[in-house]
Amino acid sequence: xxxxxxxxxxxxxxxxxxxxRVGAAxxxxxxxxxxxxxxxxxxxxxxxxxxxxxxxxxxxxALSQRNFSIDTHFYPLGSCTMKYNPKINDEVxxxxxxxxxxxxxxxxxxxGALELLFRLQGFLGxxxxxxxxxxxxxxxxxxxxxxxxxxxxxxxxxxDTHRHKVLIPDSAHGTNPASAAMAGFDVVTVVxxxxxxxxxxxxxxxxxxxxxxxxxxxxxxLGLFDTGIVEVCQIIHEAGxxxxxxxxxxxxxxxxxxxxxLGFDVIHLNLHKTFSTPHGGGGPGSGPVxxxxxxxxxxxxxxxxxxxxxxxPIYGFSTPKQTIGKLSGFHGNFGVLxxxxxxxxxxxxxxxxxxxxxxxxNANYLMEALKDTYYLPYDRRCMHEAVFSANWQKARGASGxxxxxxLLDYGFHAPTLYFPxxxxxALMIEPTESETRETLDAFIQALKDIDREVTEDPExxxxxxxxxxxxxxxxxxxARQPDLRWRATA
Amino acid sequence: xxANLGVNTIDELFADIPDxxxxxxxxxxxxxxxxxxxxQLSSLASKNRALGSGPSFLGAGSYNHFIPAIVKALxxxxxxxxxxxxxxAEASQGTLQVIxxxxxxxxxxxGMEVANAGMYDGATSLAEGVLMAxxxxxxxxxxxxDTLSPYYRQVIEAYCQAQSIELHTxxxxxxxxxxxETACLVVQYPNFYGYIEDxxxxxxxxxxxxxxxxxxxxxxxxxxxQPPGHYGADIVTGEGQPLGxxxxxxxxxxxxxxxxxxxIRQMPSRLSGRTVDNQGRTGYVLxxxxxxxxxxxERATSNICTNEALYALxxxxxxxxxxxxxxxxxxxxxxxKAHYAAGRIAQLPGYSLPFQGxxxxxxxxxxxxxxxxxxxxxxxxxxxxxxxxxxxxxxxPPLERGTTEGSSPHSAESTNAMLLCVTEMNSxxxxxxxxxALSEFGS
Numbered sequence: 001x002x003x004x005x006x007x008x009x010x011x012x013x014x015x016x017x018x019x020x021r022v023g024a025a026x027x028x029x030x031x032x033x034x035x036x037x038x039x040x041x042x043x044x045x046x047x048x049x050x051x052x053x054x055x056x057x058x059x060x061x062a063l064s065q066r067n068f069s070i071d072t073h074f075y076p077l078g079s080c081t082m083k084y085n086p087k088i089n090d091e092v093x094x095x096x097x098x099x100x101x102x103x104x105x106x107x108x109x110x111x112g113a114l115e116l117l118f119r120l121q122g123f124l125g126x127x128x129x130x131x132x133x134x135x136x137x138x139x140x141x142x143x144x145x146x147x148x149x150x151x152x153x154x155x156x157x158x159x160d161t162h163r164h165k166v167l168i169p170d171s172a173h174g175t176n177p178a179s180a181a182m183a184g185f186d187v188v189t190v191v192x193x194x195x196x197x198x199x200x201x202x203x204x205x206x207x208x209x210x211x212x213x214x215x216x217x218x219x220x221x222l223g224l225f226d227t228g229i230v231e232v233c234q235i236i237h238e239a240g241x242x243x244x245x246x247x248x249x250x251x252x253x254x255x256x257x258x259x260x261x262l263g264f265d266v267i268h269l270n271l272h273k274t275f276s277t278p279h280g281g282g283g284p285g286s287g288p289v290x291x292x293x294x295x296x297x298x299x300x301x302x303x304x305x306x307x308x309x310x311x312x313p314i315y316g317f318s319t320p321k322q323t324i325g326k327l328s329g330f331h332g333n334f335g336v337l338x339x340x341x342x343x344x345x346x347x348x349x350x351x352x353x354x355x356x357x358x359x360x361x362n363a364n365y366l367m368e369a370l371k372d373t374y375y376l377p378y379d380r381r382c383m384h385e386a387v388f389s390a391n392w393q394k395a396r397g398a399s400g401x402x403x404x405x406x407l408l409d410y411g412f413h414a415p416t417l418y419f420p421x422x423x424x425x426a427l428m429i430e431p432t433e434s435e436t437r438e439t440l441d442a443f444i445q446a447l448k449d450i451d452r453e454v455t456e457d458p459e460x461x462x463x464x465x466x467x468x469x470x471x472x473x474x475x476x477x478x479a480r481q482p483d484l485r486w487r488a489t490a
Numbered sequence: 491x492x493a494n495l496g497v498n499t500i501d502e503l504f505a506d507i508p509d510x511x512x513x514x515x516x517x518x519x520x521x522x523x524x525x526x527x528x529x530q531l532s533s534l535a536s537k538n539r540a541l542g543s544g545p546s547f548l549g550a551g552s553y554n555h556f557i558p559a560i561v562k563a564l565x566x567x568x569x570x571x572x573x574x575x576x577x578x579a580e581a582s583q584g585t586l587q588v589i590x591x592x593x594x595x596x597x598x599x600x601g602m603e604v605a606n607a608g609m610y611d612g613a614t615s616l617a618e619g620v621l622m623a624x625x626x627x628x629x630x631x632x633x634x635x636d637t638l639s640p641y642y643r644q645v646i647e648a649y650c651q652a653q654s655i656e657l658h659t660x661x662x663x664x665x666x667x668x669x670x671e672t673a674c675l676v677v678q679y680p681n682f683y684g685y686i687e688d689x690x691x692x693x694x695x696x697x698x699x700x701x702x703x704x705x706x707x708x709x710x711x712x713x714x715x716q717p718p719g720h721y722g723a724d725i726v727t728g729e730g731q732p733l734g735x736x737x738x739x740x741x742x743x744x745x746x747x748x749x750x751x752x753x754i755r756q757m758p759s760r761l762s763g764r765t766v767d768n769q770g771r772t773g774y775v776l777x778x779x780x781x782x783x784x785x786x787x788e789r790a791t792s793n794i795c796t797n798e799a800l801y802a803l804x805x806x807x808x809x810x811x812x813x814x815x816x817x818x819x820x821x822x823x824x825x826x827k828a829h830y831a832a833g834r835i836a837q838l839p840g841y842s843l844p845f846q847g848x849x850x851x852x853x854x855x856x857x858x859x860x861x862x863x864x865x866x867x868x869x870x871x872x873x874x875x876x877x878x879x880x881x882x883x884x885x886x887p888p889l890e891r892g893t894t895e896g897s898s899p900h901s902a903e904s905t906n907a908m909l910l911c912v913t914e915m916n917s918x919x920x921x922x923x924x925x926x927a928l929s930e931f932g933s
Contacts, residue, residue, distance in 0.1 A: 009583075010772060013591055013810050023811035024558040026819050030918040034829035037848040041686060043716045047598040048814040056810045057560055060588075060803075064569035067584035071568030085572050088524050093738075094562070097535025102548050103740030104877055105539065106869065112537030113739050126517050138610040138741065139796040141783070152652055178783035178793035184652030187788040225506035257507045258514050272796065280800025281585035282575035282607070282760065284742035300648070325648030329551060329613035329641055329729065330740025342531055348521030353513070357500040364503055365491050381503060405580065414578045419784075437491060468580040470773035475579075478765035478777040482754060484604050485594040 006058040009066065012486050013049040016059070021050040066469045067281070068413045074439050076366075078385045078416035078428025079173070079221055081251045081273035083359075086346065089277065089339035098338050103330035107316045113334065114315030118304045120341045121288075127344075127352065128247075128267060129258025130290035134299040136332040140248060141175040143268025143287025144215075148183035149324040150266055150291065150298040151213050151242050157298075157322055160240070163212040167236075169198055171222055171420040176215045176246060185212055192422060196222040196378045198232050207239035217246040218259065221420040222378055223363065223385035223428070225252070233263030242266065242295075250274040251432065252360055252384035255353030265292045275340035286336035297322040302331055358433035359384040362440060366431055369444045373451045377423050385430035389423050393451060397458030400425040403450055405472065406464035410446035541737060544872035545920035547831075549852050549911025550682070551612065551639055552740060553732045555710065555820065556914055558811050561734040565804045575796065576762075579775040585799065586774035589762035592802045595809045599712045600726040601719025602748035607760035608802040609745025609794065612729025613642045616676070616706045617649035618758045618792055619725040619747065623674035623702040624655055625756050625791070626724075631671040633660045633701070635692075637681035642706060646676070666695050674702040674725070679718060680711055683879075683909065684828075684852025685845055689721040697722065709733050709746060709805075711850045713821025725749045734808025735801050744801035755781060758792030823914035824851035827921060831912045834925045839932035844907070852911045854879065859931050861908040868927050875924070876910035 006016070036042065051059075068075065075082035093099065101110055121133040137143040148166070155163045166185040168176050169192055177187040188206055193199040198216070214236050219225045226232065233243050245259050245267035251274045253259070259267050271277050271286040279285075291299060302317035317331070347355060360383050367376065367386035374388040390400035398406075404414035404427065416428035431440060453461050465471060497503060504512060522530070541554045548554075565571065569584060576582030576589075589607045596605035609615035620632055632650070634643060636659050650657060655673075660666040666675055675696040680686050689705075696703040702724035707717075710732040718726045730744035731737070749757060755778065763777030783790040812820065828851040836843050840858025857864055861878035868875040912921065 009587065012587075012594070014594065017813075020815075022813055022816050023560075024556075024816050026556070026812075026816060026823070026914070029823055029826045031827050031830035031921070034826050034833070036825075037686070041715055041848060043601075043712070043714065043720065046713065046814050046818060048595065048812075048817060049810055050813045050815065051810055053558075053560060053811060056807060057564065059810075060564045060807055061567070063584040063587055064564070064567045065584065066582075066587070067569045067573045068578070068581035069569045070572035073581075075574065077574055080574055082572075082574060088527060090566060090571070092528065092531040092535070094736075095532065095535040096540040096542055097532075097538040099736040099738045100540035100542050101538045101739045102541060102546065102554070102737045102874070103552050104548055104550055105874055106865065109539035109869065109874070110739065112534035115537070116534050123518060129514070138614070138798075139794070141793045141795045142610060142614075145793055149648070149652060173795075174782075174784040174787045174790070175793050175795050177788035178786075178790040181788040181790075182649075182652070182793050184654075225504075227506050230508060230511075253507075255516050256504050256513060257511050261511045261514060270796075278571045278800070279574050279796075280798075281570055281573040281582070281588070281803065282799030283796040284798045284800060285796035286742075325651065326641065326644040327614070327648050328645065328741070329611045329743070333741040334739035335736075335742050338531070342527055345519060345522050345527050345530065346524070349516045349518040351521045352516060352518065357503075360503045361491055361495075361500055364495050368494055381506060383506075404578075408578070408581050413574075413581055465580050469583045470580055470767040470771050471769055473579050473767050473773045473775045474765045475775050475777065478763040478775050479780075482761070482777055483764040484754070484761055484777075485590070485597050 003062055006055045007062040009062050013051065014486050016051050016055060017049040019050055021052050023051050023053040023056045073411060073413050074435060074443055075413040076415050076429045076431050076443065077413060078430040079248055081430060081432055083276055083432035084434035085276050085278040086343065089342045092342050093335045093338040099335065111315055114304055116341055117337060118306050118315050120337055121304060123344050124269060124288055124290055127254065128290045129260025131293055132291040132296040132299055134289045134303055135337055136300050136302065136328050137287045137289055138328050138333050139283060139285035140268055140270040140287040141179055142327065143289045144175055144179035145182055146289045146300045146324065146327055147244050147266045147268055148180050148185065150295050151244065152183050153298040153322060153324050154242060154295055155212055163210055165210045166212050167206055167214040169216065170422050171220050172215060172217055173221065173246060173248060180215065196220060196224040197226045197228045200228055200231060203232060203235055207235050207241065211239045211241040213242035213244055215244040215246060217249060219249045219252050219383040222387050223382040224378060224380065225383055229262055237263065248273060249384060252356055254356040256356050260292060266295050271336055271340040276343045277336045277339040284333050284336050286333040296320065298324050300324055300327045355433050362431040362433060362435060366429055366440060366444060370447055373448050374427065385428055387423055388427045390425040390427055393454045394425055396454050398454040398461040400427055402462050402464060406450050406461045407446060408465040409467045412443055412446055544874065545916060545923060546874040547876050547910045547912060547924060548874050550877045550909055551641060551729060552737050553911065554737060554913055554915045555732050557734050557736065560811060561804050561807045564807050565800060570803055571800065576776060579773065583773060586762045588803050588806055590764060590774050592806045593762065595806055596746050596748055599709055599717065600707060600748045601717030602726050603751040604754055605748035606757050607762060607799065608797045609747050609759055610798060611741060611743045611745050612706060612727065613645040615727040615745025615747050616642050617646045619704045619727045620646055620674060620676060621649060622756050622758065623704050623725060626753055627673045627700065627702060629671055629673035630654055631656045631658060631673060633658050633666055633668055633672050633675045635677040636661055637683060638676060638678045639682040668695060668699045668701050670699060672699055672701040674704045676704045679705050679707045680850045683845060683854050684849040686715065686848040689718065693721045693723060710821055710824065713817035714825060730801060730805045733805035735804050742798055742801055744798035744805060754778065756791055757781065759794050759797055820914050824912065827916055828853065828912035831921045835928060838929050841928065841932065851913055852909060855908045855910055857906040857908055860906055864931055871927055873924055873927055876908040879909045880905045880907045
């Protein structure tokens, strides 16, 4: 049911504006009046809304109710690891001793924060098997950029300036080639074999003297553990290249294997995926980079150091010798790092493999239950996610897009659609460890019901969704005639 | 569940991992209960001095402003907090409409035609603005004002290191030497030292060479001062932190990014567009996605994917709550209090303000002794003083000139330079206490 009045979301803030209204009470000045600057420097117009506090609360609350979220819906979005976000993590991040500290205040007045960051570097290094960790990168793609700049710095420091080529599997996230390009590399695509692994023969042919490295996602975006991964690393290393690991799918591997042991030289983690920090409708994220010894001198600045004895440690900042530089304004998304630290403390060593174990168990349970209904292009044990194709349904009259829109009517968020690109009509399902068997069974039943609907009433599926605040939107017009802001004349 | 899969243990599901690497030992602490975690984190938090625990006069890119209670109350609603990026528009109308509101608010604040859904922070937003200016102009020289934050300058350098872009430092007091190779002129407004640059002159100098003006502007100053759009700026970026986001040791914040309509296809990051559904109802979608990495891959305008949507929401709530009058009132409070403080400090023996010109809420003070000594002793009185800018940047390229009209912070006179910030959070009593404490160092 749609709310009326202030709670009706059809009116935008500027359309609610009534002259004289203010939504926050502010004090007057308690200092003698100071002279203002030349009036030509001052603005006369400021087009901001004028609304009261209750109106702001009612409007934004009503907007929130037009979202699906983990707290309200099962969110089996492949490659996004939409697990439950423990509330304690948010609560501690808001403590005044964390939320209320200035990034430039003297380190001796922020020893608790620095200790937390130092220990988090250690935790992430231990989990990944990498000796160096930098926490200042603000999202996964930001970590990728740092990693690829480190790869560039490594080759340049060795006088190896002709290595301009980076190999990226055809199943990779779009951020991988975009990050490699921002780091100045030429991107060459490597194909996958019929098992979903990197095609080793193709890799060998491409690994020449111009090779800077490879970017690999493990498990791959097909949700599969590349059984040739050790050989991939060997081939790249023998050609003088480095191996970059995209940690988007680390939820499958927590406590099960350390990427450093397998031969990875640099990886990034997505704390907003694997380590449960809330995604916030598109961020904030945090994308720490973890590196092997060879890349330690190139880590982005700053890194957190400890000096003094065990009994009286002193924490501080340092800049690695041949750093790629500073990639963000301060020291990273601290509030996110606090949440991830809290998560790791809660789960501990034993908890890490329980997370990956249950995530992989849930994904395999879904895969097994659905593989007779939806085409499974790679019929082998999956890791934390399962990639199906809606090819069978498409032949009967409803595409993958239409099926996932229909799922919204069943009260489930859509799986990731049409990715990875190498699977036609891909439906990528990642249940995570935090869902119960009851939820998984209900989801399985919904997908089976929709499959039946495709046969019995394909029109019904093609017209979905029906129960969401809006139905299918006209994206073509949105792109052709972009309306990106409210205007008085509109 | 295991039986359904034909296995006896969860471990068997991981058989694809080579035996010799599977199930390594993991040196992490044992699991903790929520109570223990809460105690441990509270203990760590208590070792930090919080801004609210005493007078604080530190700015330099992160500011102590009042945050109305509704900001946190609304942004921590699970429906916002635990939603994903709004790719499924029908299931994400709340987030998409918030982004559209944010784009409107930021466009209006900066006097620009369009704004995006936000970047990581102010520094990266500016660096992406530089990269965009190079794409738009197909030029590769970048002129950077010496009054730009040294932290931002470093981030621009890091972003440009692999792009065959040449950075030049310009002294903004003089006519900047720009030419037909210069993609953009980068200025901060107010500048790092708190002062207002000659925006009209800089814009004219840039445009006469076909050079874009790229500005990093403090959104709070926009409550009072002419917006960059008024002067004809081409790309305006900024740190959104002053708009309802806690200092939080440097993040998460949100980068603001606005430009002219004609450049939207070169913009980085997400955009929410208004459209209609198949029943004619208004709705919102992510649009112009062919700019972005998930479609365009290595030819995308940027690699950015996850941004800071939650803090774009926080800023939107903040701007909605303060509105037209409230933002002006906060900006004027900052201005009034900062000028009161600067006036009093300038009268102290041994202290002076090395720069003339108009400043907003930050200003440089030349001190009678080392600011690090002063800061240490003020901290003993629980006063968090300003940033020591005489020592902190010794590793950076020299900043030849300080501001449009003043002398250099690196001149002999001002090697004991401190950057102070006064906001609406500082009561007169606190300011007087600062002045009193500083007076003890005067000769």
